[in-house]
Amino acid sequence: MPLLVLGRAGAAASLRRCLVSRRSAHRASVPTEMSAWQIHRYGGPEELQLTTSHRLPTITQPTELLIKVHAASINPIDVAMLGGYGSTTMNLMRQLCGTLEFPLTLGRDVSGEVVAVGGGVSQFRPGDQVWAAVGPQRQGTHAEYVAAAAGSVSLKPRSLSHVEAASIPYVAATAWSALVVTGELVSEGTRRDRRVLVCGAAGGVGSLAVQLLKAWGCQVTATCATDAVELVESLGADVVVDYTAPDADEHLKLMQGYDLILDCSGGHGERHIPLMKPWTYAKYVTLSPPLLKNIDADGLVAGGVRNLAELVQSNISSHTQGRSHRWAFFMPNGCALSQVRDLVDDGKIRPVVQRVVPFELVPDAFVQLQGGHSRGKTVIRVVDEPPAPSEPPETDTGAPSSDRSGA
Ligand SMILES: NC(=O)c1ccc[n+]([C@@H]2O[C@H](COP(=O)([O-])OP(=O)(O)OC[C@H]3O[C@@H](n4cnc5c(N)ncnc54)[C@H](OP(=O)(O)O)[C@@H]3O)[C@@H](O)[C@H]2O)c1
Known part of the structure; x- marks a missing residue:
């Protein structure tokens, strides 16, 4: 044809x-x-x-x-x-x-x-x-x-x-963009032993980011809800904090001194910015920037101006303490996927x-x-193939799989 x-x-x-x-x-x-x-x-x-x-x-x-x-x-x-x-x-x-x-x-x-x-x-x-x-x-x-x-x-x-x-692929390219491009964890030297907090570690991006950071030798603290603690621990996070527990913020404070916070929780991690190291330009990287929403609401020009104002505003208080507030976006990236593929085939990411x-x-x-x-x-x-032994069975109900721990 x-x-x-x-x-x-x-x-x-x-x-x-x-x-x-x-x-x-x-x-x-x-x-x-x-x-x-x-x-x-x-x-x-x-x-x-x-x-x-x-x-x-x-x-x-x-x-x-x-x-x-x-x-x-x-x-x-x-x-x-x-x-x-x-x-x-x-x-x-x-x-x-x-x-x-x-x-x-x-x-x-x-x-x-x-x-x-x-x-x-x-x-x-x-x-x-x-x-x-x-x-x-x-x-x-x-x-x-x-x-x-x-x-x-x-x-x-x-x-x-x-x-x-x-x-x-999508969560890996997003995590890569957030951690490498925006978060500047670009080389082995900038990655090893960095202290990173991942907020929303049980979701698609968070579960991949935790594994990527551990494969790079970072120290990872991760937040998730009670039912996901076991899953996130199994991904290798050094410390897992149940964000629904009354003393969650106290736990996170005990481990303060983060070099980077990756917020995959829809912006809930912003309040942890004071837990980042001051005067090192530690980075709060959010995956929920208002950029597209503002442009949808106000158009390209007015929305663009509003975006600039919001980015400056969110950085003013951080910069006065030597920290930075950054917006991250998915970027298609075949080279990053090649590196993630090797980590998967080496058994470091699942x-x-x-x-x-x-x-x-x-x-x-x-x-x-x-x-x-x-x-x-x-x-x-999309194509009917014999399922791999590690795949969960197909579901056609509205309810999430009873085994919420994933593959
Ligand atoms: N900027 C971009 O280009 C880009 C690209 C990809 C994704 N994103 C955004 O990034 C976020 C993560 O994406 P995703 O694909 O991983 O979404 P997801 O699979 O829906 O995961 C979000 C996770 O956050 C958890 N969560 C919600 N509130 C939380 C809190 N206060 N503390 C800790 N965890 C919390 C959720 O679990 P519970 O609700 O059970 O707590 C869920 O596991 C989403 O907001 C998505 O829209 C942006």
Whole structure:
């Protein structure tokens, strides 16, 4: 079947077509249509519609590749985007790429097989087993095929099934961005023995961040609710504090002197800023910045000004004590995924899969995730494969798995 390449007038487009078609000689056989969960307007899970005859995504850049999705996952960003979160900014980015807003396929994580590559892709070939987290401005992975930028892709861990692997890329790229890019834990020297507090350690990003930090040799204190203490301890955290206990803040105070706080709890960790070392420019890194929300509410210019004012305001008190307050964002990053893959295959990072949902039940999975209290990740099985022994069984109920300790 021919792989569709967006036709555009002009020499650039024909060059691109040429680059794509030369390499496409190596592509696997792919259909022209696929199933995908799509929305045609923002709202709740009832807006999700399964289309069984959607045109396959196209490779529009020589640096893109097409992946057959074996498993995907759901993140809080998907629930938020379903409700329209970030649409002003995403639409600007889509306009720059010449793509439309609707129909919109959600889903950022994929584990699957490369079926075609653009002419500028030399590091992957059809048949490669890969994982990726695709940017939020792109069409997503809750579909049978997805087009991704090669820079966001890496070979998947050999030791994981596709279902297990699909639980990791988005949270790993987010944790990497927060800890390495924003938190500046860039080298072995800046990582070893750093004292890090992870707030919200039982969720998707937190459970990955704890393992990444331990693999780097950091000293990790982590907060979570009572039922997740055992899980977070099993991930290697040195100290786990039950944030629901009346003396939780006293416990955290005993361990004060953090070099970095990673807040994966929706901003609840901000009150712990005074527990960071003063005068070392210790960093409070939050994954819940108001950036996109402000732009959605006030537009690009007024929202941008408000963002600047809020960032300055939040830093004034921190800076007067030699600390800093930073906003972190997910960034697609295939190189980071390669490093995480090696840690997975070395047994230093394991997937934490709370539940596995069949492709037909994607809307149910959104309802479940809306309920909060995540313990690791919700994965969507797209291709039926024999489950790995460590995977939790598929669930089709509204209730979280009774074994909340994950994989
Ligand atoms: N900026 C970005 O680009 C970006 C990217 C990814 C994620 N995020 C955001 O980062 C946060 C973490 O993402 P995620 O995927 O890990 O979400 P998640 O899977 O929903 O995990 C959030 C965790 O925080 C826990 N929690 C809630 N309140 C808490 C508190 N006061 N203290 C300690 N833990 C608390 C929750 O458990 P309980 O409710 O049971 O306590 C849950 O386990 C979310 O707010 C998400 O929207 C932002």
